[in-house]
Each structure stands twice: as C-alpha cells, then as structure tokens.
Amino acid sequence: MSRIWSIALLAQVGSAQVTDPLQYVDQLIGSANGGNVFSGATLPYGMAKAVADTNSSSNQGGFTTDDSFVTGFSSMHDSGTGGNPSLGDFALFPYAGCVNDTIDGCVFPKLDRATPFLNSSLEASPGYFSLTMQSGVNAAMTTAQHTSLFRFTFPSIAAAPYSNISTSNSPLILLDLTDLADSRQDNASISVDADTGRMTGSARFLPSFGSGNYATYFCADFSGAAIRDNGIFVNSRASADVKDLNISRGINSRPLPGGAWARFEDSSPIIVRMGLSFLSAEQACSIAESEIPSFDLDATHAAAVTMWRKKLSPISVSTVGVNNSALTNFYSGIYRTMVNPQNYTGVNPLVSGDEIWFDSFYCLWDSFRSQIPFLTILDTYAVVDMIKGMLNIYKYQGWLPDCHMSLCKGYTQGGSNADNIIADAFLKINVSDIDWNTAYEAAVKDAEEEPYDWCCEGRGGLDSWKTLDYIPAQDFDYKGFGTMTRSISRTLEYSYNDFCISQISSGLNYQTDKEHYRQTSTNWLNLFRADQASYLPNGTNTGYTGFFQPRFLNQTWGSQDPLHCSNIDPDPNSICSLQNNAAETFESSIWEYSFFVPHDQARLITTFGGPREFVRRLDYLHDQQITYIGNEPAFLTVFQYHYAGRPALSAKRSHAYIPQSFQPTPGGLPGNDDSGAMGSFVAFSMLGLFPNPGQDVYLVTPPYFESVNITSPGTGRVARIRNVGFDAEYQSIFIQRATLDGQPYTKNWIDHSFFTEGKELLLYLGRNESSWGTQVADLPPSLSPYAGF
Ligand SMILES: *[C@@H]1O[C@H](CO)[C@@H](O)[C@H](O)[C@H]1NC(C)=O
Ligand SMILES: *[C@@H]1O[C@H](CO)[C@@H](O)[C@H](O)[C@H]1NC(C)=O
Ligand SMILES: *[C@@H]1O[C@H](CO)[C@@H](O)[C@H](O)[C@H]1NC(C)=O
Ligand SMILES: *[C@@H]1O[C@H](CO)[C@@H](O)[C@H](O)[C@H]1NC(C)=O
Ligand SMILES: *[C@@H]1O[C@H](CO)[C@@H](O)[C@H](O)[C@H]1NC(C)=O
Ligand SMILES: *[C@@H]1O[C@H](CO)[C@@H](O)[C@H](O)[C@H]1NC(C)=O
Ligand SMILES: *[C@@H]1O[C@H](CO)[C@@H](O)[C@H](O)[C@H]1NC(C)=O
Ligand SMILES: *[C@@H]1O[C@H](CO)[C@@H](O)[C@H](O)[C@H]1NC(C)=O
Ligand SMILES: *[C@@H]1O[C@H](CO)[C@@H](O)[C@H](O)[C@H]1NC(C)=O
Ligand SMILES: *[C@@H]1O[C@H](CO)[C@@H](O)[C@H](O)[C@H]1NC(C)=O
Ligand SMILES: *[C@@H]1O[C@H](CO)[C@@H](O)[C@H](O)[C@H]1NC(C)=O
Ligand SMILES: *[C@@H]1O[C@H](CO)[C@@H](O)[C@H](O)[C@H]1NC(C)=O
Numbered sequence: 001m002s003r004i005w006s007i008a009l010l011a012q013v014g015s016a017q018v019t020d021p022l023q024y025v026d027q028l029i030g031s032a033n034g035g036n037v038f039s040g041a042t043l044p045y046g047m048a049k050a051v052a053d054t055n056s057s058s059n060q061g062g063f064t065t066d067d068s069f070v071t072g073f074s075s076m077h078d079s080g081t082g083g084n085p086s087l088g089d090f091a092l093f094p095y096a097g098c099v100n101d102t103i104d105g106c107v108f109p110k111l112d113r114a115t116p117f118l119n120s121s122l123e124a125s126p127g128y129f130s131l132t133m134q135s136g137v138n139a140a141m142t143t144a145q146h147t148s149l150f151r152f153t154f155p156s157i158a159a160a161p162y163s164n165i166s167t168s169n170s171p172l173i174l175l176d177l178t179d180l181a182d183s184r185q186d187n188a189s190i191s192v193d194a195d196t197g198r199m200t201g202s203a204r205f206l207p208s209f210g211s212g213n214y215a216t217y218f219c220a221d222f223s224g225a226a227i228r229d230n231g232i233f234v235n236s237r238a239s240a241d242v243k244d245l246n247i248s249r250g251i252n253s254r255p256l257p258g259g260a261w262a263r264f265e266d267s268s269p270i271i272v273r274m275g276l277s278f279l280s281a282e283q284a285c286s287i288a289e290s291e292i293p294s295f296d297l298d299a300t301h302a303a304a305v306t307m308w309r310k311k312l313s314p315i316s317v318s319t320v321g322v323n324n325s326a327l328t329n330f331y332s333g334i335y336r337t338m339v340n341p342q343n344y345t346g347v348n349p350l351v352s353g354d355e356i357w358f359d360s361f362y363c364l365w366d367s368f369r370s371q372i373p374f375l376t377i378l379d380t381y382a383v384v385d386m387i388k389g390m391l392n393i394y395k396y397q398g399w400l401p402d403c404h405m406s407l408c409k410g411y412t413q414g415g416s417n418a419d420n421i422i423a424d425a426f427l428k429i430n431v432s433d434i435d436w437n438t439a440y441e442a443a444v445k446d447a448e449e450e451p452y453d454w455c456c457e458g459r460g461g462l463d464s465w466k467t468l469d470y471i472p473a474q475d476f477d478y479k480g481f482g483t484m485t486r487s488i489s490r491t492l493e494y495s496y497n498d499f500c501i502s503q504i505s506s507g508l509n510y511q512t513d514k515e516h517y518r519q520t521s522t523n524w525l526n527l528f529r530a531d532q533a534s535y536l537p538n539g540t541n542t543g544y545t546g547f548f549q550p551r552f553l554n555q556t557w558g559s560q561d562p563l564h565c566s567n568i569d570p571d572p573n574s575i576c577s578l579q580n581n582a583a584e585t586f587e588s589s590i591w592e593y594s595f596f597v598p599h600d601q602a603r604l605i606t607t608f609g610g611p612r613e614f615v616r617r618l619d620y621l622h623d624q625q626i627t628y629i630g631n632e633p634a635f636l637t638v639f640q641y642h643y644a645g646r647p648a649l650s651a652k653r654s655h656a657y658i659p660q661s662f663q664p665t666p667g668g669l670p671g672n673d674d675s676g677a678m679g680s681f682v683a684f685s686m687l688g689l690f691p692n693p694g695q696d697v698y699l700v701t702p703p704y705f706e707s708v709n710i711t712s713p714g715t716g717r718v719a720r721i722r723n724v725g726f727d728a729e730y731q732s733i734f735i736q737r738a739t740l741d742g743q744p745y746t747k748n749w750i751d752h753s754f755f756t757e758g759k760e761l762l763l764y765l766g767r768n769e770s771s772w773g774t775q776v777a778d779l780p781p782s783l784s785p786y787a788g789f
Pocket of ligand 9: 538539
C-alpha cells in the first residue's frame, strides 16, 4: 500500500473511537499462571466479590482457569495477591438432588465435593460471572456493594450430563463456614430459620498476609422453589432436626467442615442473596434487603454495568489501526485498578458508620508505583477516600498501613510507602477536604518513631538510621522488632520515603523539616561502594563497577553478589522474600535496586559515570534480563532513560514488554497482578505517560493509540494526546517534536495540570530517535543538578 493510500485510509476512519469500554474488559486475564486475578462479579472497590472458587494451588483470587475443580461459590475476595489465598468466606455449593433423595446422599465437605466445570460455559464480564459444573448445575452471579446474588439453575435429572450424581429433582444448596485458606478459628456459628429459610452467622478467619484475625458475618436468603426442609451439617453428616450450630475449629490441620443447607421442592432456579458485614449478621441482613430488595439478577447486573461503564468512560482512545487485543489489554488493565482496594465504610467495627474505611491495600509497596497514581487521574475522588481511609487506619490502629487486608495489619515489605502515596496525592489533588496536617503527622511518625512491631507498620532500625545514616546489616535494635533483613532495599526506600515527606513539608511551609528530610533522602549514597564489581553466573565480568553493598554497624562493608535474587540468579536456594535469613534486597537484586533513587536521578547518573554509562547499564539490566517485569521494582526502570536524555529508549523498551510480557490471555500476566499494579503498568504505558510517583511528573512516550482523551473528574476538562504520523505497527514510536496547547514543547515530561486543565499534547512521530527531549533543560526534575551531559 502506498503512503498516499494509507493517509487517505487514516483520514477516512480517523474518528473511530471506543464506544463502550466494557466490551474490551476481559476478566479472565490473569486467571492462570499465577496472575491470581479475581475474575468474578464486583462493583468498583466493592466488598462483595462473587466467583467460583477452585482448588488450584494458585487460587488466591478464588477462580482459576487451570483445569482445577470448583469447590464452591463465595462472596469475598482479593485480586492478584500473593501470600495465602485471601477471603473466600462462606462458600455456597448447589446440587440438583441428593443420591437416593436422602440428605446424606449429598456430599458436604469441600475436599470431597470438588467438581470440574465446563470450559465452554464460562462467562465473565463486568458485574457478572457464570459457569456450569459437570453436574449440569449452572451458577450465575452478580453483586451490589456488600451483597452478592447467585442464581443456580438445575438440569432436569434425565438431562444432566452425569445423571448418576443425583437421583431426584429436589435441589440442595449448602453454605459452608469456610474460607479459601481453611483458616477458620473458634467459634463459627450458623442458624437456619425453619420458616423463612434465612441463614445467618459468622466466623473468624486469618488475614492472608498479616497479623491478627477478623470476623465476618453473613445473611443468606433464598428465593425460587419452596423450601422442602433445611438444617445444619457437620463433616459429612447432616440433619433437618438441628437448626443452630456453633462449631469448633477441630484439632486437625483443616477446620472441621460445618454449615447449613436447604433443600427445595422442585428444580426451578434458586436465587441466593448473600449479605455481608464485618459488624453483625443483623447488618448483613438489612444491607442485603436494601441493596437487592427484589432478588432481581438482571436489574442488579444492569446497575453494575452502568457503574463500571461510568468508571471507565473518562478514558477514550482512538481505535484506528489497533486490534482488539491491544484494546483489551488496555481496558482490562484499567478495570483491574478498581477491583482492589475495597470500600468497607459503614460495615466494620473499627470506625463509626460514616468514617471512611478502605482496605485490601495489598500492598502499598506494589500500588504506590502506578496503581494509585493511575486512579488519581481517572478516579480522583476514590483516591481521596483511600487516603482518608489510610488516615483512619492511622487514627484507630496507630500507624499508616503499608500492607493491610481484612481489617488487619499486613506485612511491611520495605519502607513506609503510604508516605509516597500521600505525597503524590498532595502534589496532584487540590479538590479534596483531606486533612493534610494529619497526613503529614502520620508520615512524620513513620520517619521518626520506631514501632515495637515493625513487622506490620512504620520502619525498623531508626536508631541506626539516625546515627549512621543507613540501615546496617545485622543491626542492633532493642526497641522494635521485625525481620532484620533487606538493609539495602530498606535504606533505599526509607531515603525515598523521606524525600516524599520533604515534598509535603515544602508544600505546608515547614522549612526546617523540608531541609531535614531532603538531607536524609541522600542516605542511599552511604551504601554505594564505588569499587564493587559484578560477575555473571558463568564467571564473566559484567564490566560494571560501583554497586550498593550491605554495611555493618561498625561501618565496614558486608557483601552481597549484585545479581543475588535477580531474575538470572541461578541458585534455586536463594532466599529473597520476608524470611529471617533472606537477602539484603527484597524480592529483587542490588542490580535492580541500583536504579531506585527516584528523586535524584541526576546524582545517580553522575554516580554511575554519566548519562552514557547510565544508559548502558540500564540497557544491560533489561537486555540480560536481570530485571523481571513481573515485579513492581522493574516498572520505573522501563522509563528511566528519560532522565539520561534518551526518551526514545523508554518508548522502545515499553514496546519490548507490551504486549510481549503482558498478553490479554488467562496466562498472560508476568506474575501476580498485585491488586491491579500490573494492570496499571499496562494502562499507563499504553497511555504514553508514566509517573514517577511521589513527584508531579509524568514521563512522556507516544501512546499506543492514535489519540487519547482523558476527562478529569475534578474539573471535567478533557486532556488530549494525539500522535501525528501514528503507526499501528509501532515502527514510528520516536517523538520528533511536540506541541503543548499549540506551543512547541521540548520537555520530556509533563505535570498533573495537564489533566486538570485539559491540555492538548501533539506528538509528531518518526522512525528514528531525534533530539527531542534530550537537553538538560528538557529533563524531569531531580534533587541535584544534572552534570556531565
Ligand atoms: C482438586 O480436586 C480434585 C478432585 O478431588 C483432585 O483430583 C485434585 O487433585 C484437586 N486439586 C488440588 C490442587 O488439590
Ligand atoms: C479449559 O481452559 C483452560 C484455559 O482456558 C485450558 O488450559 C484447559 O486445557 C481447558 N480444558 C479443557 C478440558 O478443555
Ligand atoms: C443409595 O441406595 C442404594 C440402594 O439402596 C445403596 O446401595 C446406596 O448405598 C445408597 N447410597 C447412598 C449415598 O445413600
Ligand atoms: C458418573 O458417570 C460418569 C460418566 O459416565 C463417570 O465418569 C463417573 O465415574 C460416575 N460417577 C459415579 C459416582 O458413579
Ligand atoms: C468457643 O465456644 C466454647 C463453648 O461455648 C467456649 O468454651 C470457648 O471458650 C469458645 N472459644 C472461643 C475462642 O471463643
Ligand atoms: C452459639 O454462638 C452464638 C454466637 O457466639 C451464641 O449467641 C449462641 O448462644 C451460641 N449457641 C450455642 C448453642 O452455644
Ligand atoms: C477527543 O475529543 C475530541 C473533541 O471532543 C473529539 O473530536 C475526539 O474524537 C475525541 N477522541 C477520542 C479518542 O475520544
Ligand atoms: C465508600 O463507601 C461510602 C459508604 O457507602 C461511600 O459514601 C463512598 O462514596 C464510597 N467511596 C468510594 C470511592 O466508592
Ligand atoms: C557468559 O554469559 C554471557 C551472557 O549470557 C555470555 O555473553 C558470555 O559469552 C558467557 N561467557 C562464557 C565464558 O560462557
Ligand atoms: C565489623 O562487623 C562485622 C560484622 O559484625 C565483623 O564481621 C567485622 O569483623 C567487624 N570489623 C571490625 C573492624 O570490627
Ligand atoms: C495486535 O497488534 C499488536 C501491535 O501491532 C501486535 O503485536 C499483536 O500481535 C496483534 N495481535 C493480534 C491478535 O493480532
Ligand atoms: C486546582 O488546580 C486546577 C488546575 O491546576 C486549577 O484550575 C484550580 O483552580 C485548582 N483548584 C483549587 C481549589 O485550588
């Protein structure tokens, strides 16, 4: 096709844009291969999350597409998390009938009832999930904010694919006092109302990556065929004569199975409405009655669709030249940023009814980098609520969260990353009534006060931090207790946390604090060992010298191979997570952490020997696959070329990872989605803007679409990016020149006013790297001046 022809074609279809973003949401992305994504029905930030649970060893999000068996249909989940499986409380399980028409002819325990489902029956779309089990029973579900609605449809026995499973047209539905992780504690209870069939009760479970425990309450109501009989079950035996059960955990490794059941007169579809609360069963009932008064699945589903469409609509992209696969990758990524965290306002015992409570911050180490910054653009007021929620966690539990789920404190992975999130929002959001003074006080507490248990809040080693200006390996700390590892990554993260605090000090005019935290934000330099070399596993010298190294209390150097815990670490016995004997870098290597100085790239570039050396090293990090894009520390490294005056290389690198490592398929994610962190990486990258979170900076690369429009929820203004000379084959991904609101623009970054003021950025693309955005004056802000360019 000639050039003239393609321009004519473009002009012809140039106005094509996404009409309904929901058609590009595929909830099954990340449902296999460890993505751990929640694939079911929910509202944005909803507490009710209904899906089929499987017995996969990777069922953290409930459902998986890895040929595992269905064990039940439960109503609470997290999405994309690692750790133990989360939630999955109070599974339902339906039978078309019981063998010999006796109650004990139905199989109650979870282990024994696991059953395959028919792949071809699977349907998942915003606010909806449905599948058919091998028994022929179909389960379709949708949700309101705290209530799920399930519709079970039964085959007539003769028509069932495996008619030997049941032998009567008298369906049974059981409710199991269980959760995904089998973590139930003493004492769970359930009561069944003989007349109305209503089941109420509660149980106490363990959080999946944290300390303490939590209780949840439910209220299940049935609609459809008349109830024939009901009762409770314990282990594999059931009775219609007993209506109340208090059950112990049991002494074996799994809690003793127990729960309730209801049997129905005929095989008309049964609708089960499941209300949920962290407060009481009474509240679960009243919420369910008000949220879904009429048991209407279609109406509840339609309301969910409307809500999702409204949430996703502020971002509109041109469809010119791009295939569905790209659009699906993009909008599904955006969708996943709004599944977690969850809004538990008004339904928990920790704060009074109208005080905001957000939970499933899982974990902020993951989500500060791009997920929450993404929502700041797309759903500003939700981020306002999330920050208010974090401040209530501070108010009622003493500290800002770092990881938090199911009302419990979660394990801190490195620094106190709520500080970064608060700074990011402080710089970008000016439409809120957030109490910034309290936010500042909370962040300063992270920096100044060591908690007794810094497993799950704040920071450890603060005495050493304040006297030595780094976190020592094998620290002596008698004031607070936590896992004494990660001394390098904690030093780097605390340095950046302090920089973020200084950003807030600056805005609040606390001049002394600002100077102080800017000073402590340079502490990363104290672990830099200029003569440290690095060898590949086969003994070849990488040729790079100068890496962070562990340092002891007596200020002598320790040693960690810079490639230890990297993606190419060949040692299967390397221990890289939160174990007591893990590395001095968390879930990553010194090589990768070397680049984690988000606030002072100029100084880092000088430290690495100037921009050419910096770029060479960054290329090596990616080309040798030392970094792993499936974990969050890799995100910013894709775009850090901008700081060395090579924005073209960021664009190139972004296309090397997307779609290669992020396919819109069930197994397409490179690791856990981490509450939508991976989704936000895809969304930001394809949008052509990537944040340096904690700073008012977005690094500019060409969007993956001919044009994008983004409506700011705060001001209603529409920001626009247009690629002039767009090429859907992505050969022309290099910015030759740009204009911002019609004026020539050479900076390789923009700030948040781009969105709130609805500016227009025109990017003129070409096939080769240009001089655009390469001069020192074009580079993003850095604490130290750029030198050596
Ligand atoms: C799931 O259940 C099936 C049927 O009991 C069983 O064969 C399979 O091993 C289970 N899978 C796992 C991972 O436990
Ligand atoms: C069902 O689908 C999954 C993934 O979508 C696939 O791995 C599996 O092989 C399929 N199973 C069957 C029986 O077709
Ligand atoms: C069903 O009835 C048959 C015949 O009486 C008996 O052999 C079988 O054990 C019964 N099964 C159950 C689960 O009760
Ligand atoms: C029921 O029938 C199916 C298909 O014929 C068979 O695979 C299965 O083993 C049978 N189950 C029982 C419990 O007899
Ligand atoms: C569970 O209930 C039993 C019986 O009422 C009681 O003795 C026990 O203390 C309870 N356990 C807990 C942890 O509440
Ligand atoms: C079961 O537990 C509930 C809630 O803790 C309690 O109110 C009730 O009295 C207990 N019932 C029995 C039979 O112990
Ligand atoms: C962006 O908005 C402009 C002005 O309303 C409109 O002409 C254009 O079609 C929109 N583009 C997209 C991709 O929605
Ligand atoms: C959270 O829930 C509360 C109470 O229902 C509601 O007022 C608030 O708007 C919700 N926030 C978000 C971001 O959904
Ligand atoms: C060691 O590995 C590197 C990277 O794979 C390779 O370039 C080099 O040739 C290897 N050296 C030896 C001696 O095998
Ligand atoms: C410094 O501390 C390390 C770790 O405890 C120890 O191995 C080393 O011998 C000490 N060096 C000196 C000079 O005291
Ligand atoms: C969609 O387009 C992208 C970019 O051109 C390409 O990498 C990908 O293979 C295409 N996918 C399909 C399914 O055609
Ligand atoms: C918030 O920022 C926008 C864009 O910079 C500006 O137009 C608006 O006036 C500001 N609003 C407040 C309340 O400061």
